[in-house]
Amino acid sequence: MPGLSVIIVNYKTPQLLTDCLATFFTGNSQVSLEVIVVDNASGDNSQEIVTRAFPLVKWVQMGYNAGFARANNEGIRQATGDVVLLLNSDTLNVDNAIEQCYQQFKASAYIACGVQLLNADGSPQISGNYFMKGGLNYLLPLPYLGSFIKWLGNVVKVEKPNVPDSSALVEVDWINGAFLMVKRTAIDKAGLLDEDFFLYAEEAEWCSRLHKTGKLCIYGQYKVVHLQGESANEAFGSSGKGYYNLYDRKGLQIMLSNFLRIRKQFGIGWFLVQLAFYLMAIPVFFIASFFDNVFRLRNPFANFGMAARFAANVGRIVTFTPRILSNKPYFYKVL
Template identity: 65%
Template sequence: MSLSIIIVNYKSTRLVLDCLEHLYRGAEAREFEVLVVDNASGDDGRQVITSAFPRISWIGMSYNSGFARANNEGIRQATGDAILLLNGDTLPDATVIETCYRRLMASPYAAAGVQLLNADGTHQISGNYFMKGGLNYLLPLPYLGPLIKRAGEWFRVEAPHVADTDALIEVDWINGAFLMVRRSTIDQAGLLDEDFFLYAEEAEWCSRIRKTGRLCLYGDLKVVHLQGETANQTFGSDGKGYYNLYDRKGLQIMLSNFVRIRKQFGAGWFLVQLFFYLVEIPVFFCGVILSRLGKRPYRYSWTQCRNYCKNVGVVVSKTPVILRNKPYFYKVL
């Protein structure tokens, strides 16, 4: 095999150790090139990780560069004819990785993923389809989101994600927790966009990869992903998924999603999405007031309403830069 695995680390030594421990349980892992890219963690992670796993290559960034830039540095230094972006909060099986690699290299596909699982064995969203204008990003809106979802169900709009699969299925983009790409594909599509700090970068990257070839999920191959563990530690947040719009993590999600919309779908769709996020502000305000008048438990707090408004305000302040689509590092931390 000629496979390079890139794991990005930021103050997550314990998670990376667990990831590598699961990886090296399989004899196949001896054939992998493993690169850990550290985003200036400033702790003893290098000593601890390299002492436990001397086979890996350690790449130190001089600052917290985020997901895209760190992976790009790993890709530049990797030697494999396929690259696997692997989250440090996964518990990978070397046999699964080897099987995915051999299938991908023997197939017509440009990139591949596997079925991600929660720690309890339930399925995570591992592959997705593009929705026009990225309209699925409206679903997390507190009050307008559920209305939009009901409207989509009424008109029988298909869900943009693959809930779970046990078979091979073609998708438009793959979860970046486990994303394997041919080196020849990267040469054509380019590296990840370094405007992104975290979130949405793999979706934008897959939109360019898809122009070079098809993407797929091997649903019978499973990998456990402790979703959100690293990001939650970094942002001091909680919860999983992408419906939290009320803290610094929510701001990074929101900002990255808007950047992706502008890059992939254009300025018009960016403005349409921003309109809905702005309309949500008075709706959110009224919804919180009305909830106080009823007897049901409060669904949202004034703090969430205030923080949502602040986060949208940041997006509005960045709108001229986003619309110009010039190089800019959209980093919240």
């Protein structure tokens, strides 16, 4: 029986996936390893490319684009290891970080862990996070209004909701889903990922339940490169890194998943507070961008197209509101 089961969800990213697998199928592993690739109906030659290069990989076909939570859940159900690692296809194992992390983690009392994620240039990426009341950190990407909220938070010295860089062990509330290692005993207690989610925010909600069973941490001494957003951007024809893109279909999925998480983890009250801020951000965006461009001697209407796309996405969130508030099972997929 393998000690570690690595689960990677694939959707039309065979090159990223083969590059990822090449960094830990080196022949030097001292760990009994099981690798499960769950394919979300890529409809390409991903399986042929990957299994030819790595015949030990177990390939699982979902048959439809099931997203992150459902695909990983299927991988977890088929995994046989005592420890499960959810790993993005756009990651690169550095200096055998996966095995070293596993060895330290399995001997610890922690129930879930991550590593320090790096950008391609070696700069640190946010890997661990703290829960902020009501998920108020989701207001930070709002155009103009988010910058004001961030400034206000700095003035009143609100603690940052994340660990920007770590070089040693740091305890956190939730872990970036690009690299999330969890003990099977904790999954048995907390349950699987919530299958209402299609993509984004599902690992935060899951960690909120895992956290009730034990402590989570980041092992900052171990590094893994995460080509942040590359798999999603490549698959969905979007651009930008992180969660500040709120203006296209990917941005709508991010917003919808964030609101779903707020409802599930923090309740109806905080959901309505967040929605009020997003609605308020629409006129703020139009008015502030107009005067901002005038002040900078640019076309005052230059950002109106982006503001209109943001407004349209918020409008879609409003249409989902009754369903989200009901908290009944539903697959929130818009990509």
